[in-house]
Amino acid sequence: MSSTRSNKFALEMKQIYKKYSHKTVVEDVSLSIKPGEVFGLLGPNGAGKTTIIRMLVGLVQPSSGEIHLMGCDLKRNYEEAIQHVGAIVETPDFYGFLTGYQNLMQCKRAKKGVSHEDIKRAVQFVNLEERIHDKVSSYSLGMKQRLGIAQAILHQPQLLILDEPTNGLDPLGMRELRSIVQRLAKEMNIAVFISSHILSEVQEICDNVGFIKNGKLLFVRDMKSIEMEQSKFRIVVSDGQMTQQIFEQLGWIFDVGDTLNSFIISGSSDTNKLVKELALSEVGILRFEPVLNTLEDVFMETMKEDDIHDRVNYK
Amino acid sequence: MIGLITNEMVKIFRQLKMWGVLGICFILILLSGMSSGDQTAAQSIITLTYGLSSFLFLPLLVSLVFSDSISNEVSQGTIKLLIVQPISRIRIWISKWIAGIIISWSILFLLAIGLYLFVGIKNGFGSWSSVATIIGHGKSIGMLTIQMYGLQLLSLISIVTFILALSTFIDNASLAFGISMAIVISTSILLVLAQKHHWQALKFLFAAQWMLPGHLVNEDLTSSSLPFGLTILGVWMVLFLLLSLIRFSRRDFS
Numbered sequence: 001m002s003s004t005r006s007n008k009f010a011l012e013m014k015q016i017y018k019k020y021s022h023k024t025v026v027e028d029v030s031l032s033i034k035p036g037e038v039f040g041l042l043g044p045n046g047a048g049k050t051t052i053i054r055m056l057v058g059l060v061q062p063s064s065g066e067i068h069l070m071g072c073d074l075k076r077n078y079e080e081a082i083q084h085v086g087a088i089v090e091t092p093d094f095y096g097f098l099t100g101y102q103n104l105m106q107c108k109r110a111k112k113g114v115s116h117e118d119i120k121r122a123v124q125f126v127n128l129e130e131r132i133h134d135k136v137s138s139y140s141l142g143m144k145q146r147l148g149i150a151q152a153i154l155h156q157p158q159l160l161i162l163d164e165p166t167n168g169l170d171p172l173g174m175r176e177l178r179s180i181v182q183r184l185a186k187e188m189n190i191a192v193f194i195s196s197h198i199l200s201e202v203q204e205i206c207d208n209v210g211f212i213k214n215g216k217l218l219f220v221r222d223m224k225s226i227e228m229e230q231s232k233f234r235i236v237v238s239d240g241q242m243t244q245q246i247f248e249q250l251g252w253i254f255d256v257g258d259t260l261n262s263f264i265i266s267g268s269s270d271t272n273k274l275v276k277e278l279a280l281s282e283v284g285i286l287r288f289e290p291v292l293n294t295l296e297d298v299f300m301e302t303m304k305e306d307d308i309h310d311r312v313n314y315k
Numbered sequence: 316m317i318g319l320i321t322n323e324m325v326k327i328f329r330q331l332k333m334w335g336v337l338g339i340c341f342i343l344i345l346l347s348g349m350s351s352g353d354q355t356a357a358q359s360i361i362t363l364t365y366g367l368s369s370f371l372f373l374p375l376l377v378s379l380v381f382s383d384s385i386s387n388e389v390s391q392g393t394i395k396l397l398i399v400q401p402i403s404r405i406r407i408w409i410s411k412w413i414a415g416i417i418i419s420w421s422i423l424f425l426l427a428i429g430l431y432l433f434v435g436i437k438n439g440f441g442s443w444s445s446v447a448t449i450i451g452h453g454k455s456i457g458m459l460t461i462q463m464y465g466l467q468l469l470s471l472i473s474i475v476t477f478i479l480a481l482s483t484f485i486d487n488a489s490l491a492f493g494i495s496m497a498i499v500i501s502t503s504i505l506l507v508l509a510q511k512h513h514w515q516a517l518k519f520l521f522a523a524q525w526m527l528p529g530h531l532v533n534e535d536l537t538s539s540s541l542p543f544g545l546t547i548l549g550v551w552m553v554l555f556l557l558l559s560l561i562r563f564s565r566r567d568f569s
Contacts, residue, residue: 051569057399060567083401093392097329103396106325109318110400151396 009068010035010084010159010191011056016065018051018215025051026062027215033208035158036189038181040206042199048215049195050090053163056193057087070158083111086157088165092148096137100128100147103136104154111155122150126180142173149180153190160184161193166201178205211298226298232291233269236262238284246277264291316410319402323414327380336380340426343372348433355441356434357456360427364463367426368528371503373471377419378478378495383488384411385479385563390488394568404564408483412556415475420468427464466527466541473548474525480555483563498522518543521551 011033018026026048033039041049054060056067058078067074072081094103104122108114123132126146136144145165152160162181166174182205184190196202202209203223210220232255237243240261247254247263250273255264265274267290278285327333347366351359367373385408388394397407431440443457454462478495485491502522509517517523524544 054567054569057395059395059398060569061565079401079403082399085399087395087399089395089399091392093395095326095329095391095393097331098325102325102329106322107396107400109322110397110402112401 009033010037010070011193012066012068013052013056014066014068016052016055016067017063018048018055018060019063025215026055029065029212029215029217031210031217031220033159033191033193035191036185037208038185038192038194038206040202040209041193041195041212042202042209043195043197043212045197047212049197049212050163051215052212053087053089053161053193053195056161057085057089058082059089083155084158085161086152086155086159087161087163088145088148088152089161089163091141091167092144092151094136094144094147094151096135099135100132100139100143100150103147104132104151107151107154114155118154118156119150122154125153126150127176141167142169145169145173145177149177153184156188157190159191159193163195164197165194166196166198174201181205221298232267233265233271234262234287234289234291235265235274235285236287237278238286239281242281242283243278246274246281246283250274250277261286316406319406319410320414320417323384323411324418327384327414327418332379336376336422337425339376340422340429344426344429344433348430348437351434351438353438354434355439356431357441357443357445357460359434359438360431361456361459361463363426363430364423364460364467364528367423368467368470368526371499371522371525373419373423373467374474374478374499374522374525375496376422377415377471377474378481378492378499380418381415381475381478382482382492382495384415385482386486386488386491389486389568398568405560408479408560408563412475412479415479416472419471419475423464423467423471463528469545470525470527470548473521473552476552476555476559477521480559483559519547521548524548 009032011031013029013031016026016029017024029048029052031039041052043049051060055062056069056074058074061075067081069081070084072084074081094100095106098106100123101119104119108116108119123129126149128143128146128150131139131143136147139147149162149165152162160181165177165181169177181192181194185192185205194202194206206223208220208222209226211218234257235243236257236259238261240259240263243261243263244254247265252265252269252274256262257264271288275285275288347359347363351362354362385394388397398404435441441456443460444455446453446455481491481495482488485494499522502520505514505517505520506523506526508514509523524547527541527544527548
């Protein structure tokens with residue numbers, strides 16, 4: 001039985017290609033996600049994120065390559081593989097002429113072993129009890145998004161796929177969504193696959209991120225290493241002029257911060273020495289803090305490098 | 316599978332247009348009831364199904380209800396909700412097909428029962444065992460009714476299959492509706508011309524054979540026998556089924 005295969009990964013993609021007659025939309029993408037892991041797929045619009053997600057849920061068939069969901073081959077064993085997945089693809093589309101509850105009933109009837117209790121629990125989980133018996137055509141986008149999540153977790157899937165889940169959400173809705181995703185991953189050990197083109201939105205919830213551009217997965221990194229790597233310190237002092245002299249005496253390279261009294265120095269600096277020197281010169285240290293790399297930094301750098309490559313190749 | 320068929324029925328009955336179709340049925344019952352002269356109820360429902368089949372009224376109703384059955388899901392994006400469920404695409408298509416057959420049959424029964432009651436109250440119900448005088452050759456009214464409605468139900472399966480096939484291949488709901496209308500209407504015009512000019516080729520058209528009950532009263536416009544008509548319908552239906560299932564299970568929804 002395919003389900004008895006090792007379920008080390010909730011999702012495994014092996015050398016996935018998607019070619020349309022004249023162009024390759026997804027090229028040699030391989031990645032894997034463990035249970036309980038939140039994975040963010042990042043890239044500009046048109047990079048191939050949605051195509052990848054559509055392949056994961058069976059809407060689009062890969063030209064070549066394999067997709068395994070909880071160890072089941074998606075192509076050969078579709079019904080078994082897909083039952084481990086809950087998903088929202090692009091916008092959460094529902095039947096507008098039905099109520100939220102009736103829409104969930106549609107999903108219940110299509111799945112095995114979903115009870116009325118499950119519906120109730122899912123609706124509670126996304127906080128939609130009050131409006132669940134209203135027609136979906138009267139819902140706001142945020143409510144549809146929540147109904148989408150309720151629909152996706154109805155059957156307690158092992159892998160949750162969310163395509164641009166923060167699209168059209170207000171800050172409050174975004175915060176709610178983040179807390180929902182974190183609860184699902186950490187409390188229920190569900191693997192979550194999120195795509196986004198807005199980096200800061202997924203930064204807080206992802207364990208790992210992959211960057212995709214022109215259909216190619218450029219790299220996969222864990223968030224902690226991105227945040228810490230090449231980290232810098234910001235130091236804010238009471239006497240900027242004096243501090244600058246000290247840096248020059250020490251021969252350190254420094255950046256001027258956003259005020260005259262703040263400086264940015266490399267994370268590998270000998271901070272003990274600096275503190276001693278500053279104390280000797282009676283310069284007060286008002287702040288001393290790490291400056292974290294944001295996804296934006298990493299993203300922009302990669303994209304820039306890639307552009308340069310493109311240009312070089314072009315010539 | 317029953318759950319899936321229920322889903323499709325719920326979707327159809329919750330849409331406004333289903334009420335439009337019921338309204339049309341109601342008007343049809345009223346009009347044909349009023350113009351039933353002194354026919355008994357039993358006689359009048361034979362007239363009804365004969366009339367329905369020769370004017371291709373049922374294909375119009377069916378395409379009104381189902382021509383957007385798949386194309387609407389694609390254009391509204393709700394197809395994603397269906398595909399993501401642990402159901403094969405073939406089962407999704409088949410459940411739509413079965414729901415279509417059930418609903419189109421129900422429409423036919425609704426028309427027949429409605430008319431039977433209306434005329435029955437107006438003119439009396441009459442006997443099923445008396446010989447049919449208006450059309451048919453000496454059969455009892457009961458027997459003729461069973462045969463006619465049996466054939467009508469068969470041709471409804473073919474109608475639903477064709478319209479669902481159109482909806483499978485054409486993503487634009489109103490285009491699918493337009494094309495099915497055009498085919499239905501042009502076939503019925505062609506048939507009238509064919510009868511005048513003795514065109515034989517038309518009898519191979521699926522839409523021409525939707526008038527199956529006509530065979531029972533020897534007024535078949537296509538001048539072909541009943542087994543021939545059934546064969547033509549069967550062949551076309553298998554073709555539509557296969558093409559639709561292949562298309563629906565292989566295509567990308569992007």
